Amino acid sequence: MINKEIAKIFNEMAELLNIRGDSAFHINAYRKAAEYLESLQADVSEIYKGAQRTLTPSKSEGQKLWEVFKVKGIIGDKNAKKIEEFIKHGKIKEYEELKEETAIQQVITHFFLSKGLGLQELKENAKKRKIIYSRFTKPAKQLLELAGSVEKAKEAIDKVAQWANTRKLDYAIETVFKKWLELDRLKPKEIVKKPFYKGDPMIWSETKKKWFVISKYGEWLEFADKQSTIEWRVIQ
Numbered sequence: 001m002i003n004k005e006i007a008k009i010f011n012e013m014a015e016l017l018n019i020r021g022d023s024a025f026h027i028n029a030y031r032k033a034a035e036y037l038e039s040l041q042a043d044v045s046e047i048y049k050g051a052q053r054t055l056t057p058s059k060s061e062g063q064k065l066w067e068v069f070k071v072k073g074i075i076g077d078k079n080a081k082k083i084e085e086f087i088k089h090g091k092i093k094e095y096e097e098l099k100e101e102t103a104i105q106q107v108i109t110h111f112f113l114s115k116g117l118g119l120q121e122l123k124e125n126a127k128k129r130k131i132i133y134s135r136f137t138k139p140a141k142q143l144l145e146l147a148g149s150v151e152k153a154k155e156a157i158d159k160v161a162q163w164a165n166t167r168k169l170d171y172a173i174e175t176v177f178k179k180w181l182e183l184d185r186l187k188p189k190e191i192v193k194k195p196f197y198k199g200d201p202m203i204w205s206e207t208k209k210k211w212f213v214i215s216k217y218g219e220w221l222e223f224a225d226k227q228s229t230i231e232w233r234v235i236q
Contacts, residue, residue: 001043001044002043002044002045002086002087003037003038003040003043003044004037004038005086006034006037006044006082006083006086007033007034007035007037007038008034009086009092009095010030010031010033010034010037010079010082011030011031011034012095013030013094013095013098014027014028014030014031014034016098016099016102016106017030017098018119019102019105019106019109019119020098020101020102020105029076029079030079032075033075033079036075037075037083044083044087045087048083048084048087082094082095099150103144103150104137104140104141104144105133106150106154107140107143107144107150107153107154107157107173108133108136108137108140108173109122110153110154110157111136111140111157111173114157114158114161115161136173139172139173139174139177140153140173142177143156143157143173143176143177146177146180153176156176156180156183157173157176159183159186160175160176160179160183160186162186162188163179163186163187163188163189165188166188166189166191167189191234191235192234192235193232193233193234193235194232194233194235195211195230195231195232196230196231196232196233197213197223197225197229197230197231198213200213200214200215200216201213201214202214202223202230203220210222210223211223211230
């Protein structure tokens with residue numbers, strides 16, 4: 001239903017406003033509107049058509065929608081007008097502008113998220129450790145220009161993050177530039193589990209269909225204990 005499409009946009013607008021640093025009141029207004037839309041059983045476009053037929057002609061469509069919803073404080077006149085805009089044109093201009101305005105901040109926030117640092121924690125650390133967006137604005141802008149879109153920039157960051165994290169390597173936004181031509185070849189390091197018995201490595205003989213323990217002297221000793229005593233260790 002169209003309700004979920006508009007609700008998704010409102011939720012994303014709330015996130016973008018949060019990244020931009022807007023007031024909690026402004027942010028929560030979109031979240032409440034999204035929650036209300038998701039709870040509606042009726043299609044909001046049908047409600048809109050009904051509002052056009054039954055309410056005072058002199059009022060704006062946004063005001064008509066607002067009256068039909070009868071949920072002042074959840075969906076106000078401004079958000080009602082955005083709903084009308086989406087019904088009529090399939091998009092919301094303010095949302096498109098907000099995405100463009102916060103593009104660099106989105107890239108920076110996603111970079112920190114890839115390092116396990118959420119937006120709220122980032123805001124707190126910005127005061128405590130003096131981590132400021134201005135330090136990352138230039139490389140984020142360069143990455144955005146190179147990638148061509150926020151989505152592709154985020155995908156590139158994710159690929160580098162997965163590749164680096166499995167190798168316990170640190171990385172920066174600049175690392176994405178350096179690895180740009182290799183992105184499709186960057187793969188997370190394979191995680192392999194190998195068997196051990198009391199600290200000694202083991203090996204399976206396909207010919208004899210038996211497990212053997214390799215002693216510190218290199219001898220193959222036939223394994224005679226229970227399978228449950230085999231310890232599987234992650235080898236990267």
